[in-house]
Amino acid sequence: MKIQQSIYSILFLIAVIGFYSCSNEKVAPLTAHSIIPLPVSVSDSKGSFSLNADTKIVTIGENSQLALLSELFKSDIQSLTGILLSSSEQEQENAIVFEITSGMNPEAYKLSVDKNQIRVIASDVAGLFYGAQTIKQLIPSHGANKAKNNKFLVAAGTIEDAPEYGYRGMMLDVARHFFSVEDVKHLIDQIAEYKINHLHLHLSDDQGWRIEIKSWPLLTTIGGSTQVGGQGGGFYTQEDYKDIVKYAQDRFITIVPEIDMPGHTNSALASYGELNPGITVPEKGALRYDRTNLGVDGMATPLYTGIEVGFSTLATNKEVTYRFIEDVIREISELTPGPYFHIGGDESHVTAMEDYIPFIERAQEIVTKYGKKTLGWDEVAHAKLLPTSVAQYWAKAENAIMAIEQGSQVLMSPAVKAYLDMQYDSTTHLGLHWAAYIELDEAYNWDPTELEEQIKRENILGVEAPLWTETIVTRSDIEYMTFPRLTAIAEIGWTPKNLRNWESYSKRIAWHGQRWEAQGKNFYKSPKVEW
Structure with a gap:
């Protein structure tokens, strides 16, 4: 059943809390979980996956970041549950699988849960990482409680998710x-x-x-x-x-x-x-x-x-000002792999507009020279902006x-x-x-x-x-x-x-x-x- 806007009634919330606080054999359905940000689609299936000390993490795909993703996820799960998961190179039952695939949008992921596996697929490791953040919100533990028989049940179902905005x-x-x-x-x-x-x-x-x-x-x-x-x-x-x-x-x-x-x-x-x-x-x-x-x-x-x-x-x-600006932008840009350099531009109340406009345009040119896109507070729009700004x-x-x-x-x-x-x-x-x-x-x-x-x-x-x-x-x-x-x-x-x-x-x-x-x-x- 797809998540509907009215799904979270007060009585339903009380029921969900009851699932978490009673025997660990009871499990709240996937659609009842308090996931933030709310996924695009969530559907329920029968059964559940048991996260326990024998659960393995499996990564599938050729990407150097997969190993780091696995280690970060292990650390987070240990903090939440006290369980230290181990890694396996082979897909198997009782596994959490992160798989690089093709054909999905950047940062999108699909998460499926059945009695044998939790599986996350995405076209990039960022999508797998966001799937991992969602898994953490499905685990009925806040880090202080211990599970009966050292296991935590996650309801079966499917989540399909992707971001509305890239930034x-x-x-x-x-x-x-x-x-x-x-x-x-x-x-x-x-x-x-x-x-x-x-x-x-x-x-x-x-x-x-x-x-x-x-x-x-x-x-x-x-x-x-x-x-x-x-x-x-x-x-x-x-x-x-x-x-x-x-x-x-x-x-x-x-x-x-x-x-x-x-x-x-x-x-x-x-x-x-x-x-x-x-x-x-x-x-x-x-x-x-x-x-x-x-x-x-x-x-x-x-x-x-x-x-x-x-x-x-x-x-x-x-001219010394522009030498200064160029040195600053150059040194910081060399340290910053991301695409943006923010030049501020706000609340410059004592800079005359006839001075402000050419200054912003020249600063923008310097940012571009060092391979970055200009970001600026909305006042920069008084200048002539590049389409990339x-x-x-x-x-x-x-x-x-x-x-x-x-x-x-x-x-x-x-x-x-x-x-x-x-x-x-x-x-x-x-x-x-x-x-x-x-x-x-x-x-x-x-x-x-x-x-x-x-x-x-x-x-x-x-x-x-x-x-x-x-x-x-x-x-x-x-x-x-x-x-x-x-x-x-x-x-x-x-x-x-x-x-x-x-x-x-x-x-x-x-x-x-x-x-x-x-x-x-x-x-x-x-x-x-x-x-």
Whole structure:
């Protein structure tokens, strides 16, 4: 029976919980499982597969990533069940089989369960990886409980699944507050479980420069020395960054580096005064900033630890600026296998438009020179964009429409729906609310094709949920603002619009809350959900 939008009634949920909590010989049907993102198709069959200590993992196909997939899956299953699976080179009964085949779309997979096997087939290893994430959500264990006779039953049936959008992302701002390599890896593990396939790292801003540039070393020694509030700071060496990129790549996540320009650049101006154009900044009562050197051409600015925006700009009329930009883009591009380089372009309020437009166009040319596609916040659409460039819609629909009219695609990150740093409500102790309060239902109940009539499905690259970190300091803070809302964005990015509805999602997310509690994750228990 296909999943229908009304399948998750309250009584059915109670029945499912009963299946999990009673004897392990009882098993909830596949269509009753709380899978997020919701698959395209799920059907039930009779019987079940018994996952136990004798179960083997079998990989079929010629791909070097299959061995890594097997090892990651083993580790995850051990964490969930206490069972350490072994590998086998031969297909057999009591096996979990991952097979590379042909004829399927990228990232799509088919998962079938019978009494002998769980079998996942896909045309690429990414599809197998997403099938593995679904298997984990079928296992009736959160990691703390032990199965009777050390076995876990998975109901028989078939899942056929593929993503709606090719780009499903999250952004982490490491510039306003710095987060360690281990913190970033921890986040990668968490978002990979929900089939997120891009992590956009906001690596520079007024408050800090976070990646080593060997040809401009003061960017990190000076620009990386502080953060919001004035304590700490830090940066990634190029080896650190490569480590993050590889860790993400192994989990089928593409790192998208961002160096914001020409605004949001005070950390660069504080490091190298020759990049400073010498400007007069309008007084703003809330802007606590020492302007002693800000208006002096060629002199380094003071470090900045506040959260106001829009006061900084690179010198767009100096050749040294473009040498700087080219060196930065070249060094980071050499470390980044993914196709995108994000140039920011937002909130450059003190850059005159007649200077801003040629700057963006020249930066775009440099990105292209080093083999990458340009991403930029929606303001970049004021410039002439290349067809390969992407505008990230966060604030103004008219900017996104300008990009589309130039033949570019848009990445959907509307601040009023997708910004993870927005407070849930007026009582939330973290975050801001300049765009909106975003409760869980608000994060879920929108579709990228319904925001603006002129932004159609064919214009949309995908969706991304940014987490800005003015108030976010710790790994626990990241978890609290990210979960559960990121799962809502993940489902928007993966599941077709006609299959999504709040009633179903709100029931399914409650099961994930139980798993998160067992894992010690600090998540927000929305009053919209019966946890």
